[in-house]
Amino acid sequence: MIIFGLIVLLLLVGAAALFLLPALRTPREVGVADRDRLNTQLYHQRLKELEQDEAQGIVAGRAEMLADLQQNLLNDVPGEEKRTAAPLSRWALLPGVVVLLALSLGVYLKTGGWRQLAEWRQVMAQMPQLRERVMNEDKQPLDREELARLGLGLRTELQQHPNNVADWVMLGRIGMALNNATTATQAFAHAYKLAPNEPEVALGYAEVLTRSSDEQDNRDAAVLLRRLLSQDHQNTQVLSLLAFNAFEQGEYRQAIGAWEMMLKLLPPDDRRRDMIERSIAQARVQAGIDAAQVRVDIAMTPALERQLAPGSQLLISVTDGKSPLPVAVKRLPLGHFPQSVTLSDSDAMMPERLLSSLSQFQVRVQVAPGEGAAQSASNVFGESAVLPYTSGKTVAITLNRQTP
Numbered sequence: 001m002i003i004f005g006l007i008v009l010l011l012l013v014g015a016a017a018l019f020l021l022p023a024l025r026t027p028r029e030v031g032v033a034d035r036d037r038l039n040t041q042l043y044h045q046r047l048k049e050l051e052q053d054e055a056q057g058i059v060a061g062r063a064e065m066l067a068d069l070q071q072n073l074l075n076d077v078p079g080e081e082k083r084t085a086a087p088l089s090r091w092a093l094l095p096g097v098v099v100l101l102a103l104s105l106g107v108y109l110k111t112g113g114w115r116q117l118a119e120w121r122q123v124m125a126q127m128p129q130l131r132e133r134v135m136n137e138d139k140q141p142l143d144r145e146e147l148a149r150l151g152l153g154l155r156t157e158l159q160q161h162p163n164n165v166a167d168w169v170m171l172g173r174i175g176m177a178l179n180n181a182t183t184a185t186q187a188f189a190h191a192y193k194l195a196p197n198e199p200e201v202a203l204g205y206a207e208v209l210t211r212s213s214d215e216q217d218n219r220d221a222a223v224l225l226r227r228l229l230s231q232d233h234q235n236t237q238v239l240s241l242l243a244f245n246a247f248e249q250g251e252y253r254q255a256i257g258a259w260e261m262m263l264k265l266l267p268p269d270d271r272r273r274d275m276i277e278r279s280i281a282q283a284r285v286q287a288g289i290d291a292a293q294v295r296v297d298i299a300m301t302p303a304l305e306r307q308l309a310p311g312s313q314l315l316i317s318v319t320d321g322k323s324p325l326p327v328a329v330k331r332l333p334l335g336h337f338p339q340s341v342t343l344s345d346s347d348a349m350m351p352e353r354l355l356s357s358l359s360q361f362q363v364r365v366q367v368a369p370g371e372g373a374a375q376s377a378s379n380v381f382g383e384s385a386v387l388p389y390t391s392g393k394t395v396a397i398t399l400n401r402q403t404p
Contacts, residue, residue, distance in 0.1 A: 012104060127153040134170070147174050151183065165195045172204055176211075184208045185217075202228055203237060210245045221245050226352075236262050242351060243279070252287035256280050257351030264346065293392055294318060294328075294355065298365055299338040300399040304380055308334060313368040316341050318355060321362040321386035328355045331368070337399075358389045365397050379403040 047066070130150045133139040142150065151174040154167050161167070168191035175184030188205040195201045202224060209221035225242040228235065243258035259276045266273055296316055312334040317326040328347040345354045355361075366381040379402040384395045 012101060015100060015104070123149045123153050124156065127157070144178065147177055150174060151178070162190075163194060165191050165198070165201065168194070169201060169204060172208065176208065181208075181212065185212065199228065199231070203241070206238075207241055210241055210248070215249075218245060218249055222249070229351075234265055236265055239265075239351070246351070247279070247283055247286075250286075252283040253345075253354050253357055254351050256283045256287075256345055256356075257348045257354045259283070260344075260346035260348065261351055293342050293344045294361065294363065294389075295392070295394040296341045296343065296363055296365065297338060297394060297396045298341065298382075298399065299396070300380070304399060304402075305337060308367060308380075309369065310334070311369075314341070315366045315368045316343060317364050317366075318343055318347075318358075319362050319364070320358055321360045325349075327353050327358060327361070334367070355389075356391065360386055361389045362386045363395050363397060365399060367399065 126149065130142065130146060130153065133146075134142055134150060151171060154171045154174070158164060158167055158171065168187050172184045172187035172191060175181070175187055185208050188201070188208045191201045192205040206221045206224040206228065209217040209224070212218060212221075222242070222245050225238055225245060228238045229242060232238065239258045239262045243255045243262070246252070246254035246258065259280050262276055263273060266276075298314070298316075314332045314334055316330045316332070318328040319326055326349055328343050328345075329349060330341060330343055330347050332341060343355065345356055348354045362384055364381060364383040380399050381401055381403065382397040382399040384397055387393070387395065
């Protein structure tokens, strides 16, 4: 601010100097002395020439020609006093200097942004308090105007410390709160460039890209969210964003799978369950699909059933009939046989691989031994043939085989 004031002062002094310098010079008298001296010299030169011409007999009538020369001299050199131009008073320029300074100051006050400069200085003075309030949940939350002030202060500080990841993330959050997509996207892009392996940074960037109206941003967000999900299968924030992203892109089956995985992770009394179930129903309507289900009727020979310990469990898995990697899995406490179990998309292992997406399937049921169960019991299983998939299909499996 001091440097700016000095620059303005120097400019004003320079402008005033340019205005005053011509008047500060010593005024040059404007007279006729030089002209009279020149005319006199010309008279004497003509007089000598007249005498030479008369001596050579070239001219006659010397008296008349001399009278003409004398008359011309009198006309060229009048006998009045020298005429000088009255010098301009220096004080007469003072109003001009005042007008120059006043006009310059007025233009600056009108267009120079001094109010914005004063507000910026005030914001920078308030930055410690604003930071404390936004970081402390016990403090009063910031309103929209205060959030905008904090964002201005953060942008200023980030110009001096561009590698501060936490401030870039905070600026991105403020942009999202103020519905400023440009600020939010640019801030999170900077933060992600600095710390691509930080889950919080990647999740925030994915959220911004998911909210974007640009389809390429949405696709980039989906790639980023799948990477995050591969690192943490139980992250409900990632699943929620992935479901919303897939739904917005028309990938309704993936959205359903992500929401159903969330339902398995959320507590029974979580308030979000109702909203998620409504979203699943809406996605099914949009996709034109019914609830994908496979019913498995399970039986076991009495001899093998007597070998099972009370703590044993049933592990039911569905594959695509080609890869041993399960598409859907369900684990249940061991009950009495025969019993029936239903699997659906909510039992899918990954949201992009749903039961309803299969063209064929194979079901395998295995006894998972509990504590104290006989070793042979852990080898009991049964599986179906590879069958064409249709929703609501019933498969009967008898547990009558044991692995060596």
